Amino acid sequence: MLEQSSHPRSVRAKDSVLAATKELLDEGGLGAATVDAISARSGVSKATIYKHWPCRTAIAAEAFGRRMADSIPLPNEGNVVDDLTEQVRRVSKFYAGPNGRVFAQLLAASVTDEAAAPYFREFFLDARRANVAELWERALRRGEVNPAISAGTATDLLFGPLIFRLLTGHAPLTEQQAEAIATAALHGLLKANPADD
Amino acid sequence: MLEQSSHPRSVRAKDSVLAATKELLDEGGLGAATVDAISARSGVSKATIYKHWPCRTAIAAEAFGRRMADSIPLPNEGNVVDDLTEQVRRVSKFYAGPNGRVFAQLLAASVTDEAAAPYFREFFLDARRANVAELWERALRRGEVNPAISAGTATDLLFGPLIFRLLTGHAPLTEQQAEAIATAALHGLLKANPADD
DNA sequence: TAGAGTGAACTGTACGTTCAGTTCAGTTAG
DNA sequence: CTAACTGAACTGAACGTACAGTTCACTCTA
Structure with a gap:
């Protein structure tokens, strides 16, 4: 359980975003992985997403x-x-x-x-x-x-x-x-x- | 002078659009060749443009x-x-x-x-x-x-x-x-x- | 309590659509 | 030969939509 809490929140947010993006890419390609969709599915707000990545494509590339x-x-x-x-x-x-x-x-x-x-x-x-x-x-x-x-x-x-x-x-x-x-x-x-x- | 008028209007419009698009592509790449810019420079309305091509990229490809x-x-x-x-x-x-x-x-x-x-x-x-x-x-x-x-x-x-x-x-x-x-x-x-x- | 995240609204851009009105080329009537 | 007619093509301006990226007052959690 140290594992969980040893991840700072920012790491959890990143992981969640990447996981959600991966799913969206699988389901509907790059077109489906809009920032709003990623935000909705991951539960991470757009504002936070744009603190971690410079643009939408970068998220998808990493995911x-x-x-x-x-x-x-x-x-x-x-x-x-x-x-x-x-x-x-x-x-x-x-x-x-x-x-x-x-x-x-x-x-x-x-x-x-x-x-x-x-x-x-x-x-x-x-x-x-x-x-x-x-x-x-x-x-x-x-x-x-x-x-x-x-x-x-x-x-x-x-x-x-x-x-x-x-x-x-x-x-x-x-x-x-x-x-x-x-x-x-x-x-x-x-x-x-x-x-x- | 028969040459000029033998071109139907649609041909003149197409040529004008292609010429304008070519210029815009040279000046600023595909990003500069927006449909509005093409319409403005060619003097051909967007409605007409979309009668000749299915989408913006197609115009650029042809031009x-x-x-x-x-x-x-x-x-x-x-x-x-x-x-x-x-x-x-x-x-x-x-x-x-x-x-x-x-x-x-x-x-x-x-x-x-x-x-x-x-x-x-x-x-x-x-x-x-x-x-x-x-x-x-x-x-x-x-x-x-x-x-x-x-x-x-x-x-x-x-x-x-x-x-x-x-x-x-x-x-x-x-x-x-x-x-x-x-x-x-x-x-x-x-x-x-x-x-x- | 301070930094990180939230959420919701907002801006800006650009695609593609629609439609009432206009221009043009070719045709028919006088 | 000219004038009215016709229909297809084009105009102009507005509109709806989608989505990227930003901002800010707030809330939570470490």
Whole structure:
């Protein structure tokens, strides 16, 4: 019971807001997570909410951010082709589900909403990039990948296409598509590779 | 003088709206192109505007769409590596400029704005994809690229990373970066290629 | 009792709608 | 050839709505 009261009120208010926002995002996407709705459901007043966050989008980014890291663990199958392909497949699957829609809305909102961009970066991109960087480092140590390519470029090449598709909806995010993208990224677009299966 | 009067009023109104919107987009991005501002500058009433377009974003997409096709001609240097690399470089340069910001805002707005998405797709993506598809077909005929990869996948792999960076701003869009991305996409991330310069 | 939170009202912006009245282009009648 | 007619398209100004973000007098709780 020390646990409960050791949380200052402000912490309880924050948690309550984040929990309510998470629910609203699940139910109706970013559009449903209005500040009034968050306030009503969490029982925290708008005035207090705006003491903790600079804008609406930032709340949503923080509320939604944690689940993504949790829901996509880092694969470790022992070789870079399998690991990276599996990672692309997992991320693609995440995007293809209902959470993908919310993710897209948040990314889109962060473009307009200057104050929210750092939140979005912190809760989504940084963790994701760190993940891939670790896979990339492993692969580099094993000598399996081109050392002239940076982890950042590799990340963009593998996941940029997924995000492109997610946002524009011009092509589906099926498992086959994810594999096609990963394979193309790993082996290249040119016909120079005779060692393909 | 027949030319003038041969345009029905509706065409003149549309042109006026598109011209005004284009100006506003240049001056202050999507945020400046409010429907009231467009109406005021074009001299076309809001009621009329909403007879021609379903929502604000659609106007902006159409107004902004044409310049992009114009400003990025299709390269033809005779081989796929140079052509695609050059194309990536050109698109990257376009994104890095002031128009890139507007493009990002439009793409972001289309995520939320259901009615605008088809406009955005028509005026940006379709033309772009057709462009790359043509380059890809050429390369296929010459046997320079992997025939197992579709033009769509190739497009996503080459331009998805640029869009990813543009939207999140996590990495710059310099010419070097564009080349690094194109090279990585063409040759692949793996170390399997001995035939590199 | 002092700092944190409440709640309710308020401001401001911008989308999209509505409608009575006006302009214009093409048509018909004189 | 001209003048009246017609209907579609446009105007202008107001309106309703939604939502972000702010303010302030208050209440509670640590």
